Amino acid sequence: MNNIGHKKHYPAEIFGYPVENKSKEAEQFRKRYLCPFSDKDICSKQSRLLTYPMGICSTWWPNNSPIAICPKRLLQDKTIFITAANHVLGNTDNILLFSEVKLKRIGTFDFVLVKHKPISDEIDDFCVVEFQTDSTTGTGKLVKAIEDYMDDKDITRNSYGFGMNTYNTIKLSFIQMLNKGQVFELWDKNIIWAIQKYVYKNMVDRFGLQNMNLNKKDANLFFIYDIDYWSNLYKYQLILDDIKSSTIENLMKAFRGADLPKIDDFIKVLHQKLRLNLGIKI
Structure with missing residues (x-):
């Protein structure tokens, strides 16, 4: 590349x-x-x-x-779903895909992959896939x-x-990860966050995320994709670049330890506005 x-x-x-x-x-x-x-x-x-x-x-x-x-850009060739099925559910046999599945008090999941017994509606296993694209x-x-x-x-x-509105994308995504991710830790099931390499790197740098190496015990998986534009100049291809994972505790630790601004920085902003007489009298 x-x-x-x-x-x-x-x-x-x-x-x-x-x-x-x-x-x-x-x-x-x-x-x-x-x-x-x-x-x-x-x-x-x-x-x-x-x-x-x-x-x-x-x-x-x-x-x-x-x-x-x-988000529909991530649907190409069902690459993410096929990878998720093979990685989490063992293979692509007897698997159905459902979109926009709601869970009370938690929200809506983008996609759910359900593995069922052959010629049966009995559920063997499932995992959730959430798409995260930039804006x-x-x-x-x-x-x-x-x-x-x-x-x-x-x-x-x-x-x-x-x-690129990457900070806002990361902020909203991170809240979703904490909210939904804790449920899957409780259930001992996997939730997959499909996130582009550029956005993932920004998230790691912004929150100082550590200990993100793949661990099969972690419920939260990060499928880091990218868009291959160099192999075929006339048809770009969605590719999986890496797989990472984390615990909710690890994500929370990074969230709490994020580099918070100092009050002096805010005071400087207020002083500047005062000097420019930008306030509104009340």
């Missing part, structure tokens, strides 16, 4: 295909607004600024592989990018001013 040194800053995949791919197949998907990762359904992402779906699957971000910003800031810039692209402009020559 070679993702170091580039300064690309525009959508990487639109309606499932790299933006450089102008093949008949790719153009048909774009013309009909289809998502190749979800049984060729019409893309469900919407923007009030567009009259058609917001079909950006992933974005280029300097010095990184394409970063997925749509963007300045999304209006992405809207401009897809508009340019659909107008047949060469967006690869431009740099669009969106940002």
Whole structure:
């Protein structure tokens, strides 16, 4: 893999295909607004600024592989589900996949893999899979990018001013991990967090996570994926990069020990606002 040194800053995949791919197949998907990762359904992402779906699957971000910003991007070839079935449930025999399964007081699980006895509804085992993708800031810039692209402009020559909202992604994901992960520790079952390498690294660095080596006793598994853009320039591939694991105690320890700001830093911000007379009288 070679993702170091580039300064690309525009959508990487639109309606499932790299933006450089102008093949008949790719153009048909774009013309009909289809998502190749979800049984060729019409893309469900919407923007009030567009009259058609917001079909950006992933974005280029300097010095990184394409970063997925749509959860459906992770459905490619059922790679994550097949890996989960083999790793946790032993194989892919007699396994059914259910989506959006609710649990009272905990929330909704993205996917549940259920292993049942042959020709029976008796459950042998199960595991949960949660998708974690990044999001963007300045999304209006992405809207401009897809508009340019659909107008047949060469967006690869431009740099669009969106940002990655990775901190917010991590913050929300971490709360979910603590909330749902404790249930699976209690049940002695596995919950799998499918998370891209870029986001996982940010999470580890931000919280100072340690002791994340794979341990078969841990309930919380991290399937760290990436998007392979170098093997086939016309069709990027979702790949599993690594598997890690953790206990809830370990995650909580990192959460409590996160680098908290000093009060002096906040006082400086307030002083600056006072000097600029930005307050509102009450």
